[in-house]
Amino acid sequence: MLETRDIQVQEPAARAAAAADDLQDMQGEKMVLNMGPSHPATHGVLRIVLELDGEIITKAAPDIGYLHRGDEKIAENMTYTQFIPYTDRLDYLAPLANNVAYALAVEKLMGIDKQLPPRCQFIRVICCELARISSHLLGIGAFALDIGAITVFLHTFTEREKIYNLCESLTGARFTTSYTRIGGLSRDLPPGWVEQCRQFLDEVVVNFDETETFFTRNKIFMDRTQGVGVVSREDAIDYGLTGPNLRGSNVDFDLRKAHPYLIYDQLEFEVPYGTAGDCYDRYLIRIEEMRQSVRILRQCLDKLPGGPVNVPDLKVILPPKERVLTRMEELIHHFINVTQGVNAPVGEVYFSAENPKGELGFYINSKGGGTPYRMKIRSPSFVNLSILSHLLPGHMVSDITAILGSFDFVMGECDR
Amino acid sequence: MTPGELATQLKSKFGEILSEAVEFRGEFTVKLADAERIADICSIAKKEFGFDYLVDITSIDNYGEDPRWTLVYHLYGYGHRGHLRIKTDVSEEKSELPTVTTVWRTANWHEREIYDMMGIRFRGHPDLRRILMWEGYPYFPLRKDFPLAGKSSDLPEVAFTQTTPMAGGPFVTIAGGKDTIAREPRVRIPETDALATTNRVERRADIKEAHGKGFGPGPIEPKK
Numbered sequence: 001m002l003e004t005r006d007i008q009v010q011e012p013a014a015r016a017a018a019a020a021d022d023l024q025d026m027q028g029e030k031m032v033l034n035m036g037p038s039h040p041a042t043h044g045v046l047r048i049v050l051e052l053d054g055e056i057i058t059k060a061a062p063d064i065g066y067l068h069r070g071d072e073k074i075a076e077n078m079t080y081t082q083f084i085p086y087t088d089r090l091d092y093l094a095p096l097a098n099n100v101a102y103a104l105a106v107e108k109l110m111g112i113d114k115q116l117p118p119r120c121q122f123i124r125v126i127c128c129e130l131a132r133i134s135s136h137l138l139g140i141g142a143f144a145l146d147i148g149a150i151t152v153f154l155h156t157f158t159e160r161e162k163i164y165n166l167c168e169s170l171t172g173a174r175f176t177t178s179y180t181r182i183g184g185l186s187r188d189l190p191p192g193w194v195e196q197c198r199q200f201l202d203e204v205v206v207n208f209d210e211t212e213t214f215f216t217r218n219k220i221f222m223d224r225t226q227g228v229g230v231v232s233r234e235d236a237i238d239y240g241l242t243g244p245n246l247r248g249s250n251v252d253f254d255l256r257k258a259h260p261y262l263i264y265d266q267l268e269f270e271v272p273y274g275t276a277g278d279c280y281d282r283y284l285i286r287i288e289e290m291r292q293s294v295r296i297l298r299q300c301l302d303k304l305p306g307g308p309v310n311v312p313d314l315k316v317i318l319p320p321k322e323r324v325l326t327r328m329e330e331l332i333h334h335f336i337n338v339t340q341g342v343n344a345p346v347g348e349v350y351f352s353a354e355n356p357k358g359e360l361g362f363y364i365n366s367k368g369g370g371t372p373y374r375m376k377i378r379s380p381s382f383v384n385l386s387i388l389s390h391l392l393p394g395h396m397v398s399d400i401t402a403i404l405g406s407f408d409f410v411m412g413e414c415d416r
Numbered sequence: 417m418t419p420g421e422l423a424t425q426l427k428s429k430f431g432e433i434l435s436e437a438v439e440f441r442g443e444f445t446v447k448l449a450d451a452e453r454i455a456d457i458c459s460i461a462k463k464e465f466g467f468d469y470l471v472d473i474t475s476i477d478n479y480g481e482d483p484r485w486t487l488v489y490h491l492y493g494y495g496h497r498g499h500l501r502i503k504t505d506v507s508e509e510k511s512e513l514p515t516v517t518t519v520w521r522t523a524n525w526h527e528r529e530i531y532d533m534m535g536i537r538f539r540g541h542p543d544l545r546r547i548l549m550w551e552g553y554p555y556f557p558l559r560k561d562f563p564l565a566g567k568s569s570d571l572p573e574v575a576f577t578q579t580t581p582m583a584g585g586p587f588v589t590i591a592g593g594k595d596t597i598a599r600e601p602r603v604r605i606p607e608t609d610a611l612a613t614t615n616r617v618e619r620r621a622d623i624k625e626a627h628g629k630g631f632g633p634g635p636i637e638p639k640k
Contacts, residue, residue: 240520240522251494347441348440348488363472365488378490383526390521
C-alpha cells in the first residue's frame, strides 16, 4: 500500500516574505556567549562575556579575579625577603624576571641598588633575558596552538625545557625559582653553567629560525593575524599597554633603554617595534625580542666578571652559614635579618622593570622596618587586558583566539 | 625638562593646593590638598605637561589616622620620559573623589580595583563594579582592619559561606591555637595523628619517637 502525504508548498512570493521575516528576527536578536573561565584560549582563568550579532562581537566584558590570592595583603604582613617566593607566582612563566624586579624595587627603597656587585648585576640580567626567552617561547607556542598550529607549540616547548634545566641547576627549582635576595642572589652560578648556557643559546637560535619557517610567511597565519586586533598608537598609550603590546603599536619604548637598570646601559641591543599594531606585529616583535635577548645573553656571558654576588652589608644580606655557626656577630646579624627583616627607611618608591609581559612595577610605601606598609603590584597583564572591552567589538568570534594569543597575558599576574 | 622642573611648573600653575615637590630616590612627589581637583590637575598634566601615560593608581589605608585614605597617582610622559607621583587624601566619611577615566581610559580598571579592595568610590566612573572579588562580596579586603585570615560571608551561592578551609588561612598562627607544624599536613608523622596532638610536649615526644634515639636534648633529669 502506498501512503500519500500532503506536502505544503508555499507560493514563491510567500516563501520570500517568510525568509525575510526570519532574517529580521535574527538581526534583531543578540546572543550572549560566555567564554571561560575554563577555556583553552583564555590562558588560565579569564572569562569574557560576549554579546554577539551572528558571528560579530558587539560587546565584550572581561571578568577577572578567578586567581586572586590577595598578594598585596599578604605582602603587608611579612618581611621583604619572605615575599620573594610570592613574586614567582605573579607571572609564573617568567619567575626569574619577577624575582629580579622585586629585589630591585626593595633595593631602590633601601638605596643600595647602585651598590650591587657587578657579578650580581650580570647574573640578574642573564636571569631576566632567559625568562624573556622562556616566556616568549610559550607565548608564541600558545598563540600558534590557539589558532590551530599545534606543531609550533611542541617545537617551542622543547627549548623551554632546556631553560627549565638551566633554571634547575641555577636555582634548585625549575618553576618557582625564588632566586634573588634583597641585596644579591641566593647563590652564585654553579660550575659549568656558563658553558651549558652557551650551548643552549646556540641551539635556541636554530629553533627561532625553524619557528619562523613554520609561521612568519605562513599564509593561514598571516590571514588570521594581519589587520586583526589593531591597536592604534593613541589607544595603546591611553589604555596604558606596555611591553611588546605597546611596541606593536608603533611606540618605541623599552624601560631597559629609557631608564636602564642593572647593566642594560652597557649592553648592545635593539628594541623592535611595529607599525601596524595588529596581532602579526606583536608576534614579530616577540620573535625579534628573543633574538635580541640571545644577543644580550652572549654579551653577558662573555663579559661576566668575578667577585661576590651580594652586597657586603650584613644588615641586608644573610652572612655565610659557616660563619653564623662560629661567630657571635654573624649570628646576631643572621638572627635579626631572619626575624625582623632588612631595616628599610621611611619613604615610598616605585620601581618598574621591563618584563616579558610588559612593565612590572612595585610601589612600596614604607613606614620603616622590615615590612612594607603598603605594596602595590602594577602588573602588565592586568592593564593590558583592560583594553579588551574596547578592542574586541567588531571582530569575529574566531578572532578572539588570535587577539588573546597575541596579547600574551598570564592570569597569575593579572589577578595577583 | 626634568621631572623636578615639571613638578615645579605644575605647582606654579595651581599655586597653594599643590605642595612643593618632594624628592626621594630620584622620584618626585607632589601632594594635592583638595581631592576634588584631581581630575583637573591630571587633565592639565596630560594636556600641557605631556604626562600621556597613567602608570598606576593606588590607595593607602592610613588606619587610625584622619584622613584615612591616600590616593597615589603615578604619571609618566613618553615625550619627556619623566615620572611624577601625585598624592591626595580623602576622609573616611567621604570616601569619594572624581574619576580620572575621562583623562586616561586605563584608569577604569585601576579605579575599579581600588573600589573593590578599599571601598573608595570614584564619582563619574562609567562602570564602578567589583573587579577581583565577586559581585556582592560584603567586605573590602585591603583595608587594614580586615584580618589577613579573611572573614566568612553569609551570602548564598558564593564559594565560601563558612570559614575558609584552612580555618584562619595558612599564614596565621592564632594565639592558643595549633601551631604551624600541627596545621601543616605534610609534616604529619606517620602512625600518629598530629592534628590530635595539640600539646607541644606531646608532639615533641612523637617526633622524637619517630626519629629514634639521638634526636634533640635528652630527657631533663629532676634535680636531686
